[in-house]
Amino acid sequence: MFTADGISVSYGPIRAVRDVSIDVSEGEIVTLLGPNGAGKSSLISALIGLVPKAGGQTSFRGEDVTGLSTEALVRRGMTVTPEGRKVFADLTVAENLRLGAATRKDHDGIAEDTEKYLEMFPILRERFHSAAKYMSGGEQQMLAISRSLMSRPKLLMLDEPSLGLAPRIVDQIFEFLVKLREWGLTILVVEQNAGDVLEFADRAFVLASGALQFAGTAKELRETGDVMEMYLGLE
């Protein structure tokens, strides 16, 4: 469904991502793992057009989308929930969700989707008319993901959704990702929290120092002790 071929990202002399190829098939949860500074955020930002690529090609649902803007990619069904729960802090939950649907005009569909995510995360209904900044980190993450989903993506990319959250909240967010897969969504999730995500991901890519170190199923990765130990700090 989505392929990225030979992607490179540079910041001046720093080569943050070097010739990395990944792919995601329809209905899968694929995880992109790796230590701090490995280039995961840079790669995902390049895939959605937020930072320029120094090289490489991307295709989405059979179309070459290499040079397209972020907005054009969102219109085609790609979206990203950035690291650090970037909700609009001064806007209400309702306004944040509405902004997520900015590329849509189907008012009934927007209302239906809003209801779906309020059902999923009742706290968002409770706080519907209050500013996002008054919610906890976990609640803001639920809002950030729901807001991304309001564009009705076919491919949802998430940058470290578990970062800084309590284990109970992480479980809730990961359970939600599994539910989204059941609903037919395709997911690419960047994580440092490899142990948890490998319990439900279908496939995994491991990045370190900007280069791909492993590509395979989640099960294969769990059984590849040296990669788990060397790059992910797990045995």
Ligand code: ATP
């Ligand atoms: P983390 O999990 O800490 O976010 P990461 O795997 O997502 O790490 P990146 O944030 O993509 O890694 O960073 C990869 C490399 O690129 C690092 O060496 C980082 O310092 C550098 N880098 C990232 N963003 C910029 C930028 N805007 N300007 C210059 N260098 C950058």
